Amino acid sequence: MSGAQIIDGKQVAQQVRGRVAEEVAALKRDHGVTPGLTVVLVGENPASQVYVRNKSRQTEAAGMVSTMHKLPAETSEADLLALVADLNEDPSVHGILVQLPLPEQIDETRVIEAISPAKDVDGFHPENVGRVATGAGGIAPCTPLGCVILAKTVQPDLTGMEAVIVGRSNIVGKPLAQLLLKENCTVTIAHSRTRDLPEVTRRADLLLAAVGRAEMVRGDWVKPGATVIDVGINRLEPQPGEEKGRLVGDVAFEEAREVASAITPVPGGVGPMTIACLLANTVNAARAINGLEPVAIGA
Numbered sequence: 274m275s276g277a278q279i280i281d282g283k284q285v286a287q288q289v290r291g292r293v294a295e296e297v298a299a300l301k302r303d304h305g306v307t308p309g310l311t312v313v314l315v316g317e318n319p320a321s322q323v324y325v326r327n328k329s330r331q332t333e334a335a336g337m338v339s340t341m342h343k344l345p346a347e348t349s350e351a352d353l354l355a356l357v358a359d360l361n362e363d364p365s366v367h368g369i370l371v372q373l374p375l376p377e378q379i380d381e382t383r384v385i386e387a388i389s390p391a392k393d394v395d396g397f398h399p400e401n402v403g404r405v406a407t408g409a410g411g412i413a414p415c416t417p418l419g420c421v422i423l424a425k426t427v428q429p430d431l432t433g434m435e436a437v438i439v440g441r442s443n444i445v446g447k448p449l450a451q452l453l454l455k456e457n458c459t460v461t462i463a464h465s466r467t468r469d470l471p472e473v474t475r476r477a478d479l480l481l482a483a484v485g486r487a488e489m490v491r492g493d494w495v496k497p498g499a500t501v502i503d504v505g506i507n508r509l510e511p512q513p514g515e516e517k518g519r520l521v522g523d524v525a526f527e528e529a530r531e532v533a534s535a536i537t538p539v540p541g542g543v544g545p546m547t548i549a550c551l552l553a554n555t556v557n558a559a560r561a562i563n564g565l566e567p568v569a570i571g572a
C-alpha cells in the first residue's frame with residue numbers, strides 16, 4: 274500500500290508564480306515600476322547553470338526583467354564586490370542573487386554582507402536574518418518559505434505540531450526553524466552530531482530533511498501519518514543505460530510514502546518552490562524600495 278498524498282510542488286509553484294505575475298502587472302500599471310532580478314554566477318558549476326536558466330525563464334514569464342552576470346571561476350573577491358556595489362546602485366535592479374557556493378578565493382560572508390539588504394532576495398544578509406528572527410519584517414529565504422507553503426497545503430494551521438528539521442545550515446535548516454516557530458510549531462533542529470537521529474525524527478509530525486545525503490531518511494525514521502518535506506537535491510551516479518544520474522532527495526521516497534500521510538517528491542517538490550519564492554521576494558523588494566507594503570504570496 275502506498276498511502277501518502279504526494280504534495281505537488283510544481284503545481285503549487287505555478288500558482289505562486291501566477292500570483293507574482295499579477296502583482297508585477299499591478300506594480301507596472303499603478304506605479305510604473307518593473308521589478309528586475311539579477312543573478313551573478315561565478316564559475317562553471319553545471320548544476321548551477323540549470324537553476325540559473327530556470328530562474329531567468331520564469332522571471333521573464335512573470336513579467337520581470339532578468340539579467341545575468343557570468344564571471345570566470347578565477348574572478349577575484351574585489352572584482353565581485355565591485356560588481357555587487359554597482360548593482361546596489363542600479364535603480365533597475367531590485368533583487369540580487371549571487372549563486373552559492375563561490376570559488377574558494379572568495380569569502381562568501383563578505384559578498385553576502387556587501388549586498389544591499391533591500392535587494393537581498395535570498396534573505397541571507399545578517400540584517401534580514403535578524404529581522405526574520407525577531408519578527409521585524411525582513412526578507413525570508415526562499416527554500417524555507419517554500420517548505421512552509423508546501424506544509425500548509427496539507428495542514429493549513431501548523432500550530433502545536435512537533436517539527437523536526439534535519440540540517441542546520443544558514444541557508445536552509447536554521448531559517449526554516451525560525452519560520453516554523455512563527456507558525457507555532459515546537460521545533461527541533463537535528464544535525465550530524467545528533468544522538469540517535471532516527472529516534473528524534475520519529476517524534477516529528479512534520480519532518481523536514483535538508484542534509485544533502487541521498488535517501489538517508491529511511492521509512493522507519495518516519496512517524497506514521499507524518500508530513501515529510503524533502504529539501505535534498507542529490508544526483509546519483511548514472512546507472513547503465515542512463516545518460517545522467519537520477520535526482521533523489523534526502524528521504525528514501527518509496528519507503529517513506531508507505532508511512533507518511535503526505536510527502537514531497539524530488540524532483541517536483543521544494544525545488545520549484547524555491548524559484549517561485551525568489552520571484553515573490555523580488556516583487557516585494559521592488560515594492561519596498563518604492564515605499565509600498567509587501568503582498569502575501571502563499572498560494
Ligand SMILES: NC(=O)C1=CN([C@@H]2O[C@H](COP(=O)(O)OP(=O)(O)OC[C@H]3O[C@@H](n4cnc5c(N)ncnc54)[C@H](OP(=O)(O)O)[C@@H]3O)[C@@H](O)[C@H]2O)C=CC1
Pocket residue numbers: 416439440441442443444445446463464465466467470483484485486504505506507543544545547
Ligand atoms: N530544493 C532547493 O531549492 C534547495 C535544495 N538544497 C539541497 O538541500 C540539501 C541541504 O543543503 P544545505 O543546507 O545547503 O547543506 P549543508 O551541507 O550546508 O548542510 C547540511 C546539514 O546536514 C547535516 N548533516 C550532514 N550529514 C548528516 C548526517 N549524517 N546526519 C545528520 N545531519 C547531517 C549537517 O550537519 P553539521 O552542521 O553538523 O555538519 C548540516 O547541518 C542539499 O541536498 C542541497 O542540494 C539546498 C538549497 C536549496
Ligand SMILES: Nc1nc(=O)c2c([nH]1)NC[C@@H]1CN(c3ccc(C(=O)N[C@@H](CCC(=O)O)C(=O)O)cc3)C=[N+]21
Pocket residue numbers: 323324327370371372373374395415506520539540541542543544545547548
Ligand atoms: N544564492 C543562492 N540561492 C539559492 O537559492 C541557491 C544557491 N545560491 N545555490 C544552489 C541552491 C540550490 N537551489 C535550487 C533551486 C531550484 C531547484 C529546482 O528547481 N529543482 C528542480 C529540478 C531541477 C533539475 O532537474 O535539475 C526540482 O527539484 O524539481 C533546485 C535547487 C537554489 N540554490
Ligand SMILES: [Mg+2]
Pocket residue numbers: 374375376377378379380381
Ligand atoms: Mg567559498
